Amino acid sequence: MDLNKYKNLKRGIQDNYINVNPIQRGGVLTGEARKALLEFGDGYSVCDYCFDSRVDLVQKPPIRDFTMDVAKFLNVDEVRFTAGCRHAMWAIMHTITEPGNTIVLDSLAHYTSYLGAEANRLDVVEVPHTGHPMFHIDPEMYAQKFEEVKRHTGNLPVLALLTHVDSRYGNLANAEAVGKICKQYGVPLILNTAYSTGVMPVDAKKLRADFLTCSCHKSWAASAPIGILAASSEWSYKVFGKSRITGDWSGCSFNKKEVALFGCPPVFGAPIATLMASFPTVVERVKHWDEEVRKACYFVGEIEKIDGICQIGHKPKQHTLINIESPSFHAVAGKDRRKGYFLYRELKKRRIMGVRPGMSKSFEINTYGLSWEQVKYVAEAFKDIALKHGICVEP
Numbered sequence: 001m002d003l004n005k006y007k008n009l010k011r012g013i014q015d016n017y018i019n020v021n022p023i024q025r026g027g028v029l030t031g032e033a034r035k036a037l038l039e040f041g042d043g044y045s046v047c048d049y050c051f052d053s054r055v056d057l058v059q060k061p062p063i064r065d066f067t068m069d070v071a072k073f074l075n076v077d078e079v080r081f082t083a084g085c086r087h088a089m090w091a092i093m094h095t096i097t098e099p100g101n102t103i104v105l106d107s108l109a110h111y112t113s114y115l116g117a118e119a120n121r122l123d124v125v126e127v128p129h130t131g132h133p134m135f136h137i138d139p140e141m142y143a144q145k146f147e148e149v150k151r152h153t154g155n156l157p158v159l160a161l162l163t164h165v166d167s168r169y170g171n172l173a174n175a176e177a178v179g180k181i182c183k184q185y186g187v188p189l190i191l192n193t194a195y196s197t198g199v200m201p202v203d204a205k206k207l208r209a210d211f212l213t214c215s216c217h218k219s220w221a222a223s224a225p226i227g228i229l230a231a232s233s234e235w236s237y238k239v240f241g242k243s244r245i246t247g248d249w250s251g252c253s254f255n256k257k258e259v260a261l262f263g264c265p266p267v268f269g270a271p272i273a274t275l276m277a278s279f280p281t282v283v284e285r286v287k288h289w290d291e292e293v294r295k296a297c298y299f300v301g302e303i304e305k306i307d308g309i310c311q312i313g314h315k316p317k318q319h320t321l322i323n324i325e326s327p328s329f330h331a332v333a334g335k336d337r338r339k340g341y342f343l344y345r346e347l348k349k350r351r352i353m354g355v356r357p358g359m360s361k362s363f364e365i366n367t368y369g370l371s372w373e374q375v376k377y378v379a380e381a382f383k384d385i386a387l388k389h390g391i392c393v394e395p
């Protein structure tokens, strides 16, 4: 065993690099979070003054107040922290469904939505998208699928899930319309906001979502792993159900511990401390979402000047996650001895990280939180690479 390889672990990304990795933009720590990370980096560091057996009830540091402030920020009744968005989705499914039940979800849902259903032994019915190039989800299709499930199984689905912004095309779904349909049918709705809350304004009540699931390491400038499960008061008693078990021999009971959150969710150090420290910035930054979208639209306009480059998904962009089809880059990659890696290497030379190595046929990037100067620099870099490899670029 060579233990030397664990010495001086480095990420290999210098400070002067521009990272456009879709999953990493919204999770970049704020300066305040970096300080909190040093202060609370030790294991169970927020448990010094825990008297109520749960992390959301700790008063020093002020997590109890923070829990209520997050609920206000999202306009929901109750909030808990989870080990990520996937844990939040799993926990809702686990507490309000029975094995063999059917749920309806959009066909752009994240793999962790499907795995949550699988782990809870649920049948999944998908709402189709419109396919290439828009990949649009029509809200009316939820009503159709509800009827279909009822015809086939005799019952309405027990739960619906909508991905607010999907991770492939960065499409913003019409959550309010889906929320309205779910209310009409009396089917509870999970709005999966992994790519929306924390970067853009989201109001659960306005969108008629019974649950929100959030990813704070993706979109709230926090260290992993941490997510949020938000629920309306109608459902909170069920999803935040407490332990009723008593040990016959030990005589112990755990009646404050919430079962689907593992009693106390495993966020009691760097994750909750960094999330809290970034919160004032997050509250402020969602107000500037329009400007972020303008940068994304500008980027698309510029990169589409390259011959054969086309943004797919909703157009114009309503989110900063951008999916680009690039057959012209792919053709270059075919001739290049470095194959698909040519794009990765060319970008790296220009200090741009985050386009997956080996990808050239299509790729995703996220401009969230980049300055105008950086967005322009990245767009120019792509054009420069195209010209260098003989691809035409409109002036």
Ligand SMILES: *Cc1c(COP(=O)(O)O)cnc(C)c1O
Binding pocket: 023, 083, 084, 085, 086, 087, 109, 110, 112, 113, 163, 165, 166, 167, 192, 194, 195, 214, 215, 216, 217, 218, 226, 227
């Ligand atoms: C990233 C992502 C997830 C997973 O989030 P975690 O917090 O890492 O569990 C779930 N759903 C969507 C739509 C995502 O983009």
